[in-house]
Amino acid sequence: MKRLAGPIAIVLAVLALANVAQAYDAKPWLEDLQQARAAFATKYANLEWAVFVREADLDAMFRDAAGRIGRASDDAEARAAFDRLARRLGDGHVEFRWPAPAAGGGAAAAQSLCARLGYDARYAGPPLAALAPGYRPLSGGPPEFPAGVLTVSGRKVGVLRIGEFSVDDAPALCEAAAGALGVTDQDPCNDACADRLQTWAYAKLTRDLEDRLGQLKAAGAGILLIDIAGNGGGSEWVEAAVRMVTSVRLKAERMGFVRGPHWAERLARRGAALRDAAATATGADRALLLRLADEVEAARQVALQRCDSEPLWQGRRPGCAWLGQGFYATGLLASAAPTTFQGKDWGEAVFEPSKFPYREGVWRGPTAVLVDGDTASAAEEFAAELRDNHAAVVIGAPTSGAGCGHTDGGAPTTLTHSGGVLSLPDCVRWRADGSNEVEGVQPDVLVGLRANNGPRRNAELVMRKLPEALRQAVALRPAGVRP
Numbered sequence: 001m002k003r004l005a006g007p008i009a010i011v012l013a014v015l016a017l018a019n020v021a022q023a024y025d026a027k028p029w030l031e032d033l034q035q036a037r038a039a040f041a042t043k044y045a046n047l048e049w050a051v052f053v054r055e056a057d058l059d060a061m062f063r064d065a066a067g068r069i070g071r072a073s074d075d076a077e078a079r080a081a082f083d084r085l086a087r088r089l090g091d092g093h094v095e096f097r098w099p100a101p102a103a104g105g106g107a108a109a110a111q112s113l114c115a116r117l118g119y120d121a122r123y124a125g126p127p128l129a130a131l132a133p134g135y136r137p138l139s140g141g142p143p144e145f146p147a148g149v150l151t152v153s154g155r156k157v158g159v160l161r162i163g164e165f166s167v168d169d170a171p172a173l174c175e176a177a178a179g180a181l182g183v184t185d186q187d188p189c190n191d192a193c194a195d196r197l198q199t200w201a202y203a204k205l206t207r208d209l210e211d212r213l214g215q216l217k218a219a220g221a222g223i224l225l226i227d228i229a230g231n232g233g234g235s236e237w238v239e240a241a242v243r244m245v246t247s248v249r250l251k252a253e254r255m256g257f258v259r260g261p262h263w264a265e266r267l268a269r270r271g272a273a274l275r276d277a278a279a280t281a282t283g284a285d286r287a288l289l290l291r292l293a294d295e296v297e298a299a300r301q302v303a304l305q306r307c308d309s310e311p312l313w314q315g316r317r318p319g320c321a322w323l324g325q326g327f328y329a330t331g332l333l334a335s336a337a338p339t340t341f342q343g344k345d346w347g348e349a350v351f352e353p354s355k356f357p358y359r360e361g362v363w364r365g366p367t368a369v370l371v372d373g374d375t376a377s378a379a380e381e382f383a384a385e386l387r388d389n390h391a392a393v394v395i396g397a398p399t400s401g402a403g404c405g406h407t408d409g410g411a412p413t414t415l416t417h418s419g420g421v422l423s424l425p426d427c428v429r430w431r432a433d434g435s436n437e438v439e440g441v442q443p444d445v446l447v448g449l450r451a452n453n454g455p456r457r458n459a460e461l462v463m464r465k466l467p468e469a470l471r472q473a474v475a476l477r478p479a480g481v482r483p
Contacts, residue, residue, distance in 0.1 A: 028417035029069045029078040036082070036096075036422050037062050039413040041309045044424045045258045045404065046091055048322050049436045051312050054090060058313055061085055075418075082420065091438060092376050092402025093425040098418070113185045114174035117194055121171055123163030127227035128370065129466075131459035135159070141215055142208030144170045149219050153467045158221025160212060165234025165241060165378045167201040177201045202237055206358050209244055213362045223470055224363050227370045229396060229449070233377025233405070239330050240356040242382050243338070247364040248391040252330040253384065253437065255404070256323035256428035259303050262411035263324065263426065267300035270332075270349060277346035285344070292332050292350060299324055329381060329404075329429055366473035367392040370462065371441060372449045376400035381429060383441045388432035390476055394441060395462070395469035397449040403438030404429040445469040 040047065040058070050056045068081035082096045126146045129135055137148040146161040167173050177200035183189060189197070216224065226245060243250055257263040271293050278289035307320040328334045331352040338360055341347025347354035369383050369392050380399045386392035404427040413422040429437040447465045449458050 024072065024074045024078075026070050026072065026078070029072070029075075029081075030066060032415040032417050032420065033062065033065055033069060033082070035413065035415055036085075039422055039424060041313070042260060042306070043258055043262075043411055043413070043426060044094075045256065045323065045426050045428050046436065046438050047309055047312050048317075049428075049438055050089060050091070051315060052317075053436070053439060056089060057315075061088055079418070079420070090401065091425065092400050093405045093423065095423050096415075097421045097423065099420070112171075112175075113178055113183065113187070113189060114171045117174065117189065117197070119168055119171040119174040121169055123169045123231065125161070125163060127159045127161035127225075128229055128455060128459045128462055129157075129159045129225065129227065131456050132463050138212075138215055138219065142212055143172065144205060144208055145212040147212050147216055149216070149221055150225075152463075152470060155223055155470060156220050157223045157225050157466075157470065158216030158219065159225045159227065160216065161227045162231060162241070162379075162382075164231055165238035165382065167198060167205050167237075168234075170201070170205065173201040173204055176204065202355075203357050205237070206240060206244075206356050209241060210359060210362050213244065217363070222365055223473060224365060224367045225370060225466070225470075226367065226392075228375050228379045228382060229370050229372040230374045231376070231379035232374065233379055233402065235378065236352050237356060238378040238382050239385075240353040240358040242385050243353065243360050244358055244362045245367060246386060246389075246391040247361045248389050249335055249337075249360075250385055250389050250391065251334045252328040253381065253388070253429040253431060254334075255326035255328055256430060257299075257303065257326035257407075258411075258426045259306050259322075259324055260411070263326070263407075264300055264303040266408055267296050267303055271296040271300060273346065273349045277349065281346075288350070289346065295327075296332070299326065323428060326427060329385075366470070366476065368466075368469045368473045369394050371396040371399050371443060372458075373397050373400055373451060375441070376402035377405055380437055380441050384429070384431055384437055387441065387444070393445065393469050393473040393476065394443045395445040395465060396443050396447050398443065399441040401438050401440035403436060444472060 050058065065081045065085045068084070069078050072078045072081065079098055086094045086096055129150055130137065130148060132150060135148050135150045137146070141147065148159050150157045150159055163169055174197055177197040178184070180200060181196055183193060183197065224245065239252065274289045274293035274296060278286050278293065281289055302324040307318055307322050309318065309322065311318045312322070331350060333351045336351045338353070338358055341351055341354045367386065369386060371383050371394055375383065376399065380402060383394050383399065387394050403425065405425050406423065407427050410423060410426050415422065431437055445465050445468050447461050449461060
């Protein structure tokens with residue numbers, strides 16, 4: 001019997017290897033790829049941009065992905081083919097998220113309430129100009145907004161860092177909110193609880209930004225440099241923040257939306273909220289609410305009518321508008337004073353920045369905005385809106401090109417076999433010149449910032465060009481300046 005042990009072991013090893021070799025099956029992955037193509041064909045807001053501006057051959061890209069899946073030797077290589085497809089497209093809001101591998105044994109480490117809710121100081125850090133000679137940081141003040149003063153060409157420049165347009169990267173604000181509202185780490189915190197914490201935190205974030213801008217003025221700064229390099233985006237709070245750093249009555253970017261159930265349902269909810277508010281409103285308020293409700297209903301009807309994207313896959317424009325018009329990045333109105341809807345519980349449904357207690361024009365002097373290749377999404381919205389309203393000069397490197405992302409969580413597609421989740425942007429923000437913000441923001445003053453430079457090298461490059469940007473900022477004479 002012992003003489004058979006060796007041959008039997010070899011046979012078993014060969015069978016085991018054969019089973020491993022047969023474990024990979026391309027067919028379900030190809031079916032998932034077909035499902036992804038269908039999602040692109042019906043849900044992808046930037047489909048026209050991809051074809052006519054990006055000049056992507058979408059059919060060829062999907063054929064290449066299919067070929068790679070067919071030649072793959074395991075699931076990891078198949079996933080890599082999907083990820084490569086997303087990277088080649090070059091849209092910062094297109095991604096595949098894959099199920100995490102099963103956790104190993106052992107008890108999970110206890111997390112604080114704010115960690116469980118996803119608060120993470122991932123974008124914290126000083127401004128790039130902090131590395132420049134002569135930079136003097138402001139002591140004290142809100143930690144979410146590192147700031148300081150720098151003298152450039154005889155001008156005292158206030159430097160303000162905004163790492164993300166969200167409370168999500170400020171765990172300290174969440175902890176302060178929990179303390180103020182009496183929520184402990186041991187308490188369960190459902191969606192309503194999380195919303196209460198977030199509302200408190202955003203109100204504090206808004207006051208902290210106002211305080212920091214006031215400190216820069218008190219320090220004698222006459223020009224403001226806002227550093228949003230590496231800022232990956234955030235929330236709708238960006239539309240409150242941007243109105244705090246300029247004396248211009250800003251006009252928000254126009255929005256476009258993907259036709260289909262996601263936006264039809266969103267518009268239906270908005271229209272119902274407006275009509276409910278109109279039922280108890282009077283006079284001009286009632287007239288405004290009913291007019292806007294009618295406009296929302298007209299947009300909903302557009303959302304219900306699909307536009308066939310097949311011509312786009314062949315490099316031709318369809319006979320219908322691929323996108324519907326979805327009002328503005330601020331909601332149903334492009335511009336309004338923050339006091340217009342004060343005390344009206346329906347104000348947020350009309351002009352979304354109304355949900356935040358911001359004050360317009362806290363900073364009223366010249367402004368420059370520093371961007372780089374990692375400035376994305378809501379941070380691009382911030383820079384584009386200031387630039388398009390002639391309210392600031394942009395300095396740095398072209399931005400990421402993520403543009404508008406996902407409204408109300410978007411409409412993700414879960415791939416049937418792999419469980420991967422495909423996220424596609426469902427909206428577009430149109431710049432003043434008619435271009436899609438996904439093309440990125442081109443700086444007025446170009447700086448050769450590179451991701452593989454050290455921060456000191458990038459700071460040196462910025463400082464060489466900063467005098468030019470400040471001269472342009474001082475020379476701006478924007479329309480719409482409020483007294």
